[in-house]
Amino acid sequence: MPVTLGDLLADRGLGLSVAAAGAGLDRPVSWVHSSELADPTPYLDGGELLLTTGLALAGTTAEDYAARLAAHRLAGLGFGTDLGYAQVPPALVRSCAEHGLPLLVVPERTPFLAIAKAVSAALAAESYAQVVRTDQAQRSLTAAAVGRGGAGGVVRRLAELLGGWAAVVDAGDRVRVCAPRTAARRLSGLRPELARVRGRHGATSATTTEGADGAGQVVLHRLRLPGPGVLAVGRPAPFSPVDLQVVGAAVSVLTLLHARATAVGRAERALRTAVLRAMVELPGAGAATIAEPLWGRPPGEGALVLALRGRSGSADELLDALEALDDESLFAAELDGAVVVVADPGLAADALAAAERVPDVRAGMSEPVRGPAPDPFPGHGAGPPAGPLHTAVEQAGRALDAARRLGRARVRFADLAGSGLRDLVPARDAAAFAEALLDPLVRHDARGRGDLVASLREWLAHHGQWDPAAAALGVHRHTLRARIGKAAELLGRDLDSPGVRAELWFALQVPRA
Missing domain, CATH: 3.30.70.120 (Alpha-Beta Plaits)
Incomplete structure (x- = not known):
């Protein structure tokens, strides 16, 4: 847990006491900074414990000073006594209380440096504890994976480590493994989020709320199972950065498990191909x-x-x-x-x-x-x-x-x-074939010497019967005979051949550009 104002007050070596806003003593302290500026906020990120001897009050009012620090979300204010002031000014106490800014009294015997060292040491210890916890969690998850538990063991251990629930959902929205067993029920309201994470490529994660009141928190990570899957982890309390690192470690372990399964899967797929080829051939x-x-x-x-x-x-x-x-x-x-x-x-x-x-x-x-x-x-x-x-x-x-x-x-x-038949032949191939076959007739018609293409189409449509075809064209049958004879001459084909007729009919059905 991060160091709080309450932790600093509990350190008897520092000798700190509370002057105002005792309700905010559970605030975490991100850092310690000392300043005697009337407005030090441009140099602060928020979350710090600011230390001062009161010189800043000479350039502003206690009300404005406390309001600025509270609006900047400082963790608290430490006031050093017996230097510029024998005690904390009552106006500052009232202003800090009104704005909810914790105010601590720093005795003369306690140098500001001692408070800074205490916070620094606590932050270092917290950082080390996070590293140790993450390392232990990764070792625990790896042990669960190499045992007989497989992916199910990893998911159960993850749920235990985080004090929540976990589940792996595959590409078909089926729950592969979950812990505890009731975790599967929690996924029904998460279908849209699962689909969004599953539909993205690469390493993808998302965080959402759980339940109608939005009290719980759920973290979703994309997995490849085979097929795009999702690891869902949830619990009533929000996840800390360390918790998210533990979830990331679980994703890595599950990915390695899949990689091992993938090697086996590739061999199995090759065997299936060989079996199918033998069945076919x-x-x-x-x-x-x-x-x-x-x-x-x-x-x-x-x-x-x-x-x-x-x-x-x-x-x-x-x-x-x-x-x-x-x-x-x-x-x-x-x-x-x-x-x-x-x-x-x-x-x-x-x-x-x-x-x-x-x-x-x-x-x-x-x-x-x-x-x-x-x-x-x-x-x-x-x-x-x-x-x-x-x-x-x-x-x-x-x-x-x-x-x-x-x-x-x-x-x-x-x-x-x-x-x-036309749909079975690629359009470009069909067009090239029709253009090459009918080109002599098209060039003949283009010079205004007759209507051989239309005459041939009508004659073939009437199965080579002269009178019906001539009537459809509005010409005498002898005229049609002459046109078909000319077409046969230009094409160099025997139009009485069924094969030639079939080729010509196919070419005439191809749309021309």
């Missing part, structure tokens, strides 16, 4: 059997596959969010630059919601995983036939590519068939 090789004792058996037939990618391209943040779901009905791993999720249909929506907390995430969703389909081209495969999971992963990947290309948050593979 080597169907029937038993990869799911390897996964079962570690993470539970991966979902099989009827499951959905998601392919996810965030703005940064890093898989860690997405995997953090998905692992926070902690559900065996979900298998997630990084595969070829994307995060691939195999989940039961009921959990796929939860996985999407968790992933979409990552900024600018894009998602592709497959059709449900089905049994192996017959090979439509038997004898043409270079390797073993693709399994149903391989097909679903490819579907999800194609849907993800479409989502990124079209700027959509999510795309289902089933939606691609209804969106048309």
